[in-house]
Each structure stands twice: as structure tokens, then as C-alpha cells.
Amino acid sequence: MTLSLVLQALFAGVTNGIVYALVGMGLSAIFKGSRVINAMQGEFAVIGAMTTVLLLTKAGWPYAAAIAGGAIAGALVGAFIEVAFVRFMAKKNASEDSFLLLTIGLALSLSASILYFVGRDGHLLPPLGGEGVLIVMDAVIQFHALWLIAIGIGATLALRAFYHRTTIGLSMMAASIDADGAATTGINVARMRTFTFVLGGLLGALGGILVTPLIAVDYQLGLNLTLKGFAAAVLGGLTNPLGAAVGGITLGLVESLAIIGISSSYKDVVAFSVLIVIMILMPQGILGRAGRRGG
């Protein structure tokens, strides 16, 4: 095993980890704010990426505007799902399992609609920073991957600031910790739950847009992203969106180091064994306790 190979594995691990983190953070933000396990978090990524692709190639928008359009599309779909389904079901005291079933159903329907309207083909977006690469000791990383890492870290810090510094963020946190208590202080709990879905949709879409210059997005990418994002979120502590960032990067690194350390045939066995050990030692997730205290 050469140093260059280790470095290449680290590059790949962090890049993938940030993608898992963005999906996981959205999933965890929604869980924190609504107790809904969102099995369609990966579809937000597909919606964001596909909208950006269509705005860029079909509508001819400038790239930056298309990216903003894609992110807004993710946020709007998030809001729509809360208003059209979750709110309605919450009024009837739907259980957590019913919500899970709802989001699984939505994931399948959205994936099918994308197949119907956009087709089977995979689509790519132009890389940020062009096709250039950085070569460190024979290990290669795309400029785009560096952008992805930078934006991912930026989004994580922004999310933290949002929860701790802004009135809406604090209100969302209050509504999630104690809905009745928050309501008595004048917080509109239902609206906060809508915001939670907007935030989840936005983060998912951002992850999807950022990954599309690296891997082609198609109608069936969502489920894969949801599974990785879910593992990231649980690993980091489902109730703490910032934990998902830590969880995502841990998962990405464990996966890629398992390939060079042992064998690609046993990648998942090794990666998930490590995750099991982490979950046994830290059943609340890596940052789960912090989440219980309010993040």
C-alpha cells in the first residue's frame, strides 16, 4: 500500500462523505423538526439535480441561476410534501410508521415520475472550477471535488449558525424539543414543521446538485443516496443535523479505507462492522447526546 493510494482513498472518502453528509443532514433536520424519518431524502437530491440540468440545458439559464433554481425546487417540493401530506396526517395523529410509509411511497412515486417525464438517461452538470485536477503525490482530486468539500463544510457551518443564531432556527429547535411549550410562547409549531421540510429539501437538493458533475444523476439514484444519508444521520445521531456531517465523513472514510486496507470484496462488510461497533459504543450516535441537549 503506497502513500499515494492512501491519499487517493482519503480524497475519495471525504468527497463521498460530504455527499452522504448533505443528504444525512437534511434527513436529520426533518427528523429533528417533525419526527418523520424521511425515506425520500435522496429524491430531493435527484429533484434538485434534475431541475438544474433541465434549467441549464433545456431552458438555457446561466449555471448559477440554474443551481439556485434546482435548490429552490428541492425546497418547494419539501414544503409541498409537508403541507399536502404530513400536516394532514399529523392532524389525524398518524404514527411514526405511517409517516415512514408515506415517505417510502413518495420516494417510489417521485422516482417513477422522473422516469416518466425526464427519461432513463443519466445527466451530468459541468464541474465547478472546470475539468482541472489537483495532483498530490500521484493522487488526483478534481477541482470540483474541492468545491464540493468547501461548500459542504460551509453549509454545515451555516446550518449550525442558523439553529443557534436566528429566530427561526431557535424557534424550529424549540418546536422540535417541546411542541406544546413552544406553542405557549407563541411559536407557530405547524409552520416550523413546514420550514423543517423546506430546510431538508434544500439540503438534499444541494447535495444532489453538487454530486452531479461527479456522477450522472438518473431517476434511480435517490434510493442509494437515501441509504447512505440515513446511515450517516444515524451514525452521527439522528436528532442532531450536525452529527450527520460527522457521520457522513466517517462513513465515507471507513468505506474507502476498507477498500485499500482489506479488499473491495469486503468493503461493505468492513464498513458496516465498524458502524455496528460505533453504534454499540455510542448508541445515541457520535453527536447524539448533543442533539438531545438541543444541538
Next chain:
Amino acid sequence: MSLSSFIAKLAGATALVGLSAFGVQAQTSGEAIKIGAIVSVTGAGAGLGVPERNGLLLAEKDINAKGGIKGRPIKIIVEDDASNPDTALSKANDLIFGQKVQALLGPSLTASTVAVGGVTHANKIPQIAFTGIGPAVERDRKCVAHVLPPQRLNATALLEYAKSIKATKIGVLHDAGYGNVVMAELKPLADKYGVKLVAVEKFEIGATDTTTQAAKVKAAQPEAVFIIATSATPFRNVKQIQITQPVIAAIGSSSYEYVNAMGPAADNIVIPEFVVGEDPLPHQKAFVELYKQAYNSTPKNYEAAAWDAAHIIAAALNKAGADATGEKLCEAMKAPYAGVLANYDFSADDMTGIPITSFVFSKLVGGKYTRTPFRVAQ
């Protein structure tokens, strides 16, 4: 492509084929001879089943335009198994016992083929599957022909190309499904070709990143890289980490769908396959032209395989007679057949008989298929 635009294209195709594609229209009359077909139009196998359905419908028009079976038209009843072997089995039962079809074409996927073969074999109904021969049980089913090569042949084709560029140290990137099956055949063959597999790296089906596996292959310093997968991801990763050695891809990645998703990575990749629609072999030209007129797109291997299957069964019906029993049809089918995809010989032990010489080797250049002059000598 959306369903509505697909239907529109199909309608257009039907009209075109009916009006102009065939110069000479022969008259057919009498009761249609029913042939069943099962393809995966939806689900994971749709990338195979949709082109296969196109090939079948075009073949039906072609056969009927040329006089059908001794003047009687054929009717291909196409069913979708949704990529599910259980569904394939129940559709097969319905086609055979309900609709009383003379023969069965398809299915698209190996698991479905094995399931359906149980019924066709037991009831002596001729079947022509759009898969390469799979598990051992298929060896005993002497009335189930296959129009795609067995995986051993695909593995041989990869090694033949490696031999032609004098690459003896090979790195392999393969997925855990299709890739595993081809790998199992490739390993023992590599020794015979004097090829050393210096790195064999696996990734899960649907993996979104295989960079680290590709880096391990790169670190082993191979002279060429084999990619055996049904996705664009490993191709992108190989180029991203700047592997500059020749890349040879198994036929599974040969569809436009994957090549489009490769983006700029679809360059300098060689694929042993059969139909390069952009530059067809002389005997493939007529089919390619007809297909382009009908569907306004360029056909590849699966369209041609389905087209061949329909014509093979038509040839057997012409030989044995339209009312021949299944057993007689099976016997009539067991003969050499020069198809668009390949030169088959269904009397061969593998019920396929495709020679390695039928492979053509395409090369992706700037995202476009070109045909290389290389062919394997007999």
C-alpha cells in the same frame, strides 16, 4: 424518453414501416400464427426490454411484409414481466396455455429465462431467450435457444482484444452482479491467454463512486484495464484519476444510456460487441437502415438480438410448417442461422453457437461509437 413520447414514436414507427419501409408488400391472409414474447419493459431490466420490444415489433412487420409464414401472417404478443421472474412465469403460462402461442421469445433477464424455461421445456414449446446461457440447468433444456453469447464468450472477447494489443498485465474493475458472473469465467481463461490479473476490484451494483477501487487498479500498474459493469460510474472514475492505459469494457456497458452518462469519459474505450449502428457490417446495413427509419434512433445489440429471434422462429415455422408441433419446431430450429447480431448454430451444445469471430470491437471516441478494424481470426 417519456412514455407518451415513446408511444408517439412507436405510432410513427408503425405508420412508417407500414407505408414506406418495405419496397415489396406481399399479401398475407388467413389466421395469424401467434408467437408470445416476454420482455422487461419496466423495472431494472427496462434498458434491455425496451430495445428488444422495438426489435420484435419491427421484425413482425418485416416478416409479414415479406409474406409471413407461407402466406399466413404472424402476430407477436408482447408482454412485460416488470423484470420479475414470478411475473415472467405467469405471463408465460398465460401465453402458452391461454393464448396458445406456437413459440415464446424472451425473456430479457437470466432469472426470468430460467423460470420460463421450466415451462417451455416441460411442454416442448420452442423458446428463444434474449440472454446468454446461464445456470447449469439450462444445458439440459434443448428447446431453449439463446441469441446472446454465454458469459464465457464475452470474457474470451475481452482477452482476445488484450492479446491483440499485447497487454499481459490486466487490472479489472467489476460490479457485484453481472461483473461477478463474467469474472468467474474470466479467471480460468486468463491463464490460457498468459494474462496476469494484477488487480481485481469489485464494487456494488449501483455504486455511486468507485474511485478508490480504480486507484487500487492504477497502483497495480496494469497494461490495460477491463471494466465489467452495467453503469457509467467506473468509467468516469477511471478517467477522473487519470488512468491512461487502454480501457476494454464488457458488452454490458455498450448501451447509449451508459455511454451518455459517461460524459467526457466516453473516450478511448473499446467494447467487444456486435452491432455498431454508426458503421454497421455489410450484412447488418439493411436492418440498421430499417430501424433508423422506423424509430429515428440507432439500434444496438439488443434490438438486433430480438429481431434475429423473431426471424429464427419464422424460419423454423417456414421449414416445419405453420401447424407443426413444438417438438418439430425445436428440431427445425436446431440449425445454423446467419443473423444480424451473429452467426448462430443452434445445434451447438450451448444452444447458441455464436463463434468468437462474430464479435466486432467498437471504440468510443469523444462519446461516439466507431468500429475498429480488429476482428478475431478463426
